[in-house]
Amino acid sequence: MKPLPLSYIARNLWVRRVTTALTAGGMALVVYVFATVLMMSEGIKATLVATGQPDNVIVLRKGAGAEINSGVSREQAAIVESLAGIATDGQGRRIVSKEPVVLNNLPKRGSGKPSNVTVRGTSGLGFALRPQVRLVEGRPFRPGSSEIVTGSAIARGFSGAALGETLRFAGRDWTVVGVFDAGRTGFDSEIWGDADQMMQAFRRNSYSSVIFRLADAGQFERARATLEADPRLSLDAKPERQFYEEQSRALATFIRYLGLALSIIFSIGAVVGAMITMFAAVAQRVGEIGTLRALGFRRSAVLTAFLAESLLLALVGGVAGLAAASLMQAVNISTTNFQTFSELAFQFKLTPAIAVQTLAFSLVMGFVGGFIPAWRAGRLKIVDCLREA
Secondary structure, three states, X not given: OOOOOHHHHHHHHHHOHHHHHHHHHXXXXXXXXXXXXXXXXXXXXXXXXXXXXXXXXXXXXXOOOOHHHOOEOHHHHHHXXXXXXXXXXXXXXXXXXXXXXXXXXEEEOOOOOEEEEEEEEEOHHHHHHOOOOEEEEEOOOOOOOOEEEEEHHHHHHEOOOOOOOEEEEOOEEEEEEXXXXXXXXXXHHEEEEEHHHHHHHOOOOOEOEEEEEEOOHHXXXXXHHHHXXXXXXXXXXXXXXXXXXXXXXXXXXXXHHHHHHHHHHXXXXXXXXXXXXXXXXXXXXXXXXXXXXHXXXXXXXXXXXXXXXXXXXXXXXXXXXXXXXXXXXXXXXXXXXXXXXOEXXXXXXXXXXXXXXXXXXXXXXXXXXXXXXXXXXXXXXXXXXXXXX
């Protein structure tokens, strides 16, 4: 005997459409939370990983996990700048940027609540190292001046950070002469100014990092070996993309685990709801089950039909939850990066892998919630069913 047709299974859900909608809605809420958490984690990771360039190298003090707690002396920076294999620009200058990086507390626009912002001292070569950064308003800062340019997320989110406004920090007034867009990377959450002026204002004697571009990205290991072999240096060199990937790991992992824990807790309620719905369906259709068995359908066919109903119910909820979660891609959000303790703006990111994981999670809820009622339906005897009908 063939299994029961899918149209029969779908019609049974349609007949109980109010109950179906309520149960699917509960599952959709759980799926929404699950998908949103994965999208948040992926968005943070994508934002920071995209910040790095594949042929850029970042040099920090050995053991420093971030630029804000690193220190590279002027003498060490000069040695790094003299390395062989560094690319040059059209004017024959080595593409190297020696940069101080500090945290500064600024009030948010609207609420006035303070939050840490990354302030980076750089130069024209610093812009050359980051081709994804482009000015969308105003002009670049002038070397030797108290002028700054702000990332688009900072300009939107912080008081005094928009074009033409003034920020006060490090004992100076800094005029915002430009706003740049960094293509949804971590630089959107930074303020840039002249490196020498930042060193003076924050009373720094050393740089935080040295970034350079290799003429051949395949020569990274050779450059690193040269730095490690120099007894005057105690520095670590990393590909810039690897560095920013490590920066994203702690926060993305924390959000993922926290979200998964919450999703599992919420899913218990959704599974119980699906189980109650399916038990009610079995109780209402005892006579129908007896008729199916009398027509020759095996126990396995009945079990499969009820289990398929539960899976279809879960799939409807999963698709609805995923569709709602996909709308979060239009939302800009910011959080604190655990690695740097500074503000990081990012967007939710939905990938095919997240969509597959989300629907699989939904189907698992449907299977767990529907198996026991389906097993009970398959175990009912024909005589008992017809007697109760």
